[in-house]
Amino acid sequence: MDDPTPAVDSPKRAVPDDAVDVALAQSGDTQAFERLYRAHVSRVFSLARRMMGPETAEEATQDVFVRAWEKLGSFRGEAAFGTWLHRLAVNLLLSQRARRGRDLARHDPTEDALERRASRGTRPELAMDLETAIGRLPDGARQIFVLHDIEGYKHEEIGDSLGIAVGTSKAQLHRARMLLRSHLEPQTEDRIGP
Amino acid sequence: MTNRHPWMARLSEYVDGELPADERLALERHLETCADCRATVTQLGRVRDLAGTLADREPPRDLWPGIEARIGGAARVLPFGRRWTLTMPQLAAAAALMIVVGAGGAALALRGTGTPVAGPVAVVAPSGDPTVIPATAGAASYDQAVTSLGRVLTEHRDRLDPATVRVLEQSLQTIDRAIARAQEALATDPNDAYLSAHLAETMRQKLNLMRRAAALVAAS
Structure with missing residues (x-):
C-alpha cells in the first residue's frame, strides 16, 4: 500500500511526477498514460500474479490499466495515483477472482498438494521459494495472505472487500502462514498441524 | 493436538x-x-x-501494446457541431470567441520556437489532432482534466520560462472570458447548436493549450 516514491533528484520535483502525467492522461494523452503504465506495471503485475496466478496475470494486468484509463476522470488527486491505482487493481482482481471461483470445481488439487507436502515434513531439497509457495496456497488463504502480509491491508479492510467476517480473514491468514512456514523451514520436522 | x-x-x-x-x-x-x-x-x-520483503517483478513481455490497442478504441472525439445561421446574440458570442486568437501566441511560445508572439496571429482553427477523453467520461472528466492540469501548472510554473508563463496565463484568461460569454449566450438560447459547437471548440483549445504547457513541464 506504499505510494510510489517521489522523485527527489531536484527540489522542483518534490511533487511526484505522476501528477503531470495523470493530468495529461486525464486530458486524453495516451503517451502520458503509457508513462504511468511503465512506472506502475511491475507492482500491478506482481499483485495480479500473486492473486490470480501466472496464467492469467498478464491479461488481468491489462484489464487493470484499461479500467484505470476509463476511470481516470474520477481520480481527483486526493491520494497518490499509485494508491488509487492499487485500490482499483485490488477491487478488479477480487471481482475477477470471484467470477473465476464460480467457474472452478469445488475441489482444488493445488490445495491437496500443498497440504500433503506440509504434512510429511519438508526436506531441504523440497523447499521452494516463497513466491512459488504462495502460488500453491488454496485460493481463499492466498488472497488474504497477499492482501494482508504483502500488500498491508487490515483484516477489517479485507473483510469489507471480500464480504467476510474479520475472524474468517484472520483464520485464513493463519492457515496460509502455517502452510507456508513448512516450505520456508526445511529443517522443521517437528511441525505442528493447525 | x-x-x-x-x-x-x-x-x-x-x-x-x-x-x-x-x-x-x-x-x-x-x-x-x-x-x-x-x-x-x-x-x-x-x-x-x-x-513484506518480496520484490515486484516486471511482466515477462511488454503489455502496453495490448493496452494501447484497447484504450485507443475507447477514446472519443469531443463533439463539434455544424455551422448555422447566426442571430444577434450568437454573433456577440462568436465575436467573443474570436478573442481566442491570443492563444495562438502562447501555442507558438510553448512549441519553443522563439520569442512569444505578442499580438494576434491568426484565428485558431480546429486542429487536426482531436482532443480525446476516455469514452466513459463526459463533462466531469473535462473539468477534472482542466483542474488537474491547472494544478500541475500552478505547482510547477517555475519550470517554465517566465515569458511563456505570462503569455500562457494571459491566453487562458482570454479563453476563460470567451467561454464565459459563450455560456452566457447559451443560457439565453440553450438549444443553439452553433454556440454549443463553438463553446466545445473553445474548451478544446483551452485543454490543448494546457496540455502543451504540461508537456513542457514534464519534459523540463
Whole structure:
C-alpha cells in the first residue's frame, strides 16, 4: 500500500511526477498514460500474479490499466495515483477472482498438494521459494495472505472487500502462514498441524 | 493436538499483536512451557517478515501494446457541431470567441520556437489532432482534466520560462472570458447548436493549450 516514491533528484520535483502525467492522461494523452503504465506495471503485475496466478496475470494486468484509463476522470488527486491505482487493481482482481471461483470445481488439487507436502515434513531439497509457495496456497488463504502480509491491508479492510467476517480473514491468514512456514523451514520436522 | 496446544489457532494474531491483553498474557504463560508453540511463533513471524520483503517483478513481455490497442478504441472525439445561421446574440458570442486568437501566441511560445508572439496571429482553427477523453467520461472528466492540469501548472510554473508563463496565463484568461460569454449566450438560447459547437471548440483549445504547457513541464 506504499505510494510510489517521489522523485527527489531536484527540489522542483518534490511533487511526484505522476501528477503531470495523470493530468495529461486525464486530458486524453495516451503517451502520458503509457508513462504511468511503465512506472506502475511491475507492482500491478506482481499483485495480479500473486492473486490470480501466472496464467492469467498478464491479461488481468491489462484489464487493470484499461479500467484505470476509463476511470481516470474520477481520480481527483486526493491520494497518490499509485494508491488509487492499487485500490482499483485490488477491487478488479477480487471481482475477477470471484467470477473465476464460480467457474472452478469445488475441489482444488493445488490445495491437496500443498497440504500433503506440509504434512510429511519438508526436506531441504523440497523447499521452494516463497513466491512459488504462495502460488500453491488454496485460493481463499492466498488472497488474504497477499492482501494482508504483502500488500498491508487490515483484516477489517479485507473483510469489507471480500464480504467476510474479520475472524474468517484472520483464520485464513493463519492457515496460509502455517502452510507456508513448512516450505520456508526445511529443517522443521517437528511441525505442528493447525 | 489442540489440547496440548490450545493457542495454536491464535498464534498469528499473537505475532501480529492483535490479541487482547488478557489473552496475550495467557498465551505467553503457555509459551513458557511449550517449545513447539515458541518455534511456531518464530516461524510465523519469519513468514510474515519475508512476505513484506518480496520484490515486484516486471511482466515477462511488454503489455502496453495490448493496452494501447484497447484504450485507443475507447477514446472519443469531443463533439463539434455544424455551422448555422447566426442571430444577434450568437454573433456577440462568436465575436467573443474570436478573442481566442491570443492563444495562438502562447501555442507558438510553448512549441519553443522563439520569442512569444505578442499580438494576434491568426484565428485558431480546429486542429487536426482531436482532443480525446476516455469514452466513459463526459463533462466531469473535462473539468477534472482542466483542474488537474491547472494544478500541475500552478505547482510547477517555475519550470517554465517566465515569458511563456505570462503569455500562457494571459491566453487562458482570454479563453476563460470567451467561454464565459459563450455560456452566457447559451443560457439565453440553450438549444443553439452553433454556440454549443463553438463553446466545445473553445474548451478544446483551452485543454490543448494546457496540455502543451504540461508537456513542457514534464519534459523540463
